[in-house]
Amino acid sequence: MRDLLPILKSLKSNYGASLLFIFQVAITFTILVNAIYLAIDKRQSIARPSGLDEQNVLYIATNLPVEEAAQAGQLEQDLNNLSALPGVEYASVSSGVPLSGWGRFIEIATKPDSKYDTFSGYYGGDLNLLKAFGAKLVAGTEFTPSAELTVRTDGHKDAIDIMITQSLAESLYSDQWEQVVGKTIYINNKPQRVVGVIDTLQAAWPTWVVVEHVVLAPVKEADSMVYYVIRTRFGQQDAVLDSALTYLTSLYGRKIDKYETFEQVKMNAYSAENAASNTLFGVIGGLLIVTALGIFGQSRYSIIKRTKLIGIRRAMGASKGQIIRYFVLENAVLCAIGIVIGIIAAIILSNAFSSAFELGTLPPSYMFFGSICTILLGQIAVLYPAFKASQLSPAIATRTV
Numbered sequence: 001m002r003d004l005l006p007i008l009k010s011l012k013s014n015y016g017a018s019l020l021f022i023f024q025v026a027i028t029f030t031i032l033v034n035a036i037y038l039a040i041d042k043r044q045s046i047a048r049p050s051g052l053d054e055q056n057v058l059y060i061a062t063n064l065p066v067e068e069a070a071q072a073g074q075l076e077q078d079l080n081n082l083s084a085l086p087g088v089e090y091a092s093v094s095s096g097v098p099l100s101g102w103g104r105f106i107e108i109a110t111k112p113d114s115k116y117d118t119f120s121g122y123y124g125g126d127l128n129l130l131k132a133f134g135a136k137l138v139a140g141t142e143f144t145p146s147a148e149l150t151v152r153t154d155g156h157k158d159a160i161d162i163m164i165t166q167s168l169a170e171s172l173y174s175d176q177w178e179q180v181v182g183k184t185i186y187i188n189n190k191p192q193r194v195v196g197v198i199d200t201l202q203a204a205w206p207t208w209v210v211v212e213h214v215v216l217a218p219v220k221e222a223d224s225m226v227y228y229v230i231r232t233r234f235g236q237q238d239a240v241l242d243s244a245l246t247y248l249t250s251l252y253g254r255k256i257d258k259y260e261t262f263e264q265v266k267m268n269a270y271s272a273e274n275a276a277s278n279t280l281f282g283v284i285g286g287l288l289i290v291t292a293l294g295i296f297g298q299s300r301y302s303i304i305k306r307t308k309l310i311g312i313r314r315a316m317g318a319s320k321g322q323i324i325r326y327f328v329l330e331n332a333v334l335c336a337i338g339i340v341i342g343i344i345a346a347i348i349l350s351n352a353f354s355s356a357f358e359l360g361t362l363p364p365s366y367m368f369f370g371s372i373c374t375i376l377l378g379q380i381a382v383l384y385p386a387f388k389a390s391q392l393s394p395a396i397a398t399r400t401v
Contacts, residue, residue, distance in 0.1 A: 007330045014302070018334060021298050025338025025374060028291045030345040032284060033370035034353065037362050039280035042273045048212075050098055050266065051165075051200035053134025053231055056089070057262040058241055059097050060228045065253030071222040072150050078248070079126065082228060085243045087236030092132035094229045095124040095155060095221050096204050098214075099269040100260075102227070103204025106156055106215060109186040110172055118171050120164070120213035121203025122187075124155035125229070126220050130163070132229045133201065135216075138166060140181035140196030143218040147195075155219030156187055163196040167212035187215065206269040225257065237261060288377060295381035299331060303389045311394045320390035327386035328379060335378040339371050346370075 064071040064078075075093060082091035096103030103123065107116035123129065127143050140163070147161040164185075169177035172185065177197070184191045201214040228248075232240040241259065248254055260268075303310070310323060350362040 007326070007333060014305075017298065017302060021295070021334045022338040022341065024291065024294055024298075025335050025378065026341040026345060028287060029339050029342025029370055029374050030349055031287060032374070033342075033346050033362060033366045034349055035280050035284050035287070036370070037350070037366050038353075039277045039284065041360070042277040042280075045206070046270045046273055046277075048202075049200050050202045050262070051133065051135045051198065052098060052262055054262050054266065056232045056234060056237060057132070057134055058230050058232070058237060058260065059094070059100075059262070059265075060230070060241075060244060060248065060259040061102075061225065061257040062228065062248055063225055063253075063255050063257070064222060065251060065255070068152070071152070071224070072220075075150070075220060075222045075226060078226075078228065081247055082230060082244055083128075085240060085247065087233050087240040087243070089231045089233055090128045090132040091228060091230045092125045092128040093220055094129055094132075094227045095122065097227055097229070097265065098123075098133070098202045098204060098262075099206050100265050101204055101269075104156065105203070105208075106187050107189075108168065108172070108213070108215070109189070110183075112186055112189070112191065114186070115189075118168070118213060119210055120168055120215050121205075121208075121211070122156050122215045122217070123201075124159065124217045124219040124221055127218055129218075129229065130198070130216060132231045134231055135201045136199040137163070137196050138199045139178045140194070142196060148218040148220070150220045150222055153221055153223050155217060155221045156215070157190060159187070159192050159217035159219045161195045161218065162187070162192045163198050163216040164194055165198045165201050165212055165214045167200070167210075168214065169194075169197050171210075171213065192217075206273075292377055292381045295331070295378055296385065299327065299382045299385040300388075303327065303385050307392065310389050310392050314392065315394035323390040324383075324386045327382055327389060331378050331382040331386075332375060335375050339374055342374070343367050343371075 064074045066074045079091055079093060082088060085091075103121050106120055106122045108118050108120050109116050125132075127145065127148055130137065130142065143161055143163070149155070149158055149160075151158050164180065166177060169180045173180050180194050181197060182194065184193050186192070198214070198216065200212065201216070203211050203214055205211060228244070230240060230244060241261075245256060245259065248256060313323065346362060346367065354361050
């Protein structure tokens with residue numbers, strides 16, 4: 001540490017270049033930790049479990065090409081025939097598809113005189129819908145056959161029994177979420193009884209703040225357009241899709257509006273987040289390279305300016321290792337000052353992002369690991385200039401000035 005005092009004196013005599021160095025480190029640190037946080041946040045959003053058996057679930061959006069009075073019967077016939085196809089585990093009908101953008105949102109309240117406590121996504125279907133999604137029940141029971149209803153539209157208005165996701169239960173009853181089983185909650189002011197709690201199931205909109213709030217009801221909607229959800233046996237998805245489309249298109253007037261595997265649904269749902277995350281990681285990589293080159297250039301220039309000083313120190317007996325240590329320590333001091341300023345700026349920027357875009361604030365761990373990364377970057381960038389400085393001969397160094 002005996003080099004510390006000379007280093008501080010040297011920085012004071014060359015404060016312009018030192019301030020520029022510190023400013024560069026502070027800006028790099030601020031952008032680096034916020035960009036990494038945003039990129040990882042998007043990755044975590046994409047990696048969230050949907051609650052579905054993602055590799056084996058597909059959906060087909062199609063019409064019921066019969067008169068309105070016969071639509072319920074056609075729906076039952078389609079479900080029976082789809083369930084009987086080879087490779088099909090469960091076939092069901094749903095009023096929406098997770099993460100597809102097609103679904104319904106409802107208002108949830110725990111008291112009849114409250115307008116709402118929170119919002120939720122909603123799916124209505126037959127008794128097989130939970131199993132067709134591949135979702136898991138963690139409390140309560142499944143629906144009984146007597147609870148199943150068939151309506152034309154807006155099944156959430158007719159449901160008697162419902163299941164809700166654990167995330168929704170926790171938002172209503174906090175740590176005592178299991179007690180929601182058997183209770184009555186109010187959906188758009190209509191009382192409905194909770195019979196079960198689902199581990200995880202996502203709503204139709206991936207960026208929705210309450211995407212994990214979902215209500216499931218045993219109410220089939222036999223409207224002009226329906227969504228058949230099919231869960232297949234492993235490895236038979238393509239064959240089942242071909243068989244299902246062949247059956248459905250065999251009926252005159254049938255139109256297939258859309259079909260996708262859930263893996264395709266999820267890929268499309270998060271395409272923007274994927275692109276943004278990859279862009280951020282690219283920016284982070286470019287920033288690190290530019291910063292390393294900047295530190296290298298400034299260190300090189302600073303050492304060239306002090307060639308005489310290096311020669312004098314070498315002539316007074318300083319070893320090559322002591323010369324390297326001097327410039328490495330000087331770099332660490334400058335980086336440390338820049339990081340302190342960067343932490344303050346990063347907190348301010350993070351709070352601004354949090355207010356503007358409803359993002360979380362930077363965890364302290366990002367500051368810690370960002371500091372280590374920045375120090376290492378500075379040390380790597382200064383090693384070569386410091387090594388070259390240590391190779392200077394005392395005679396040549398003093399003669400060049």
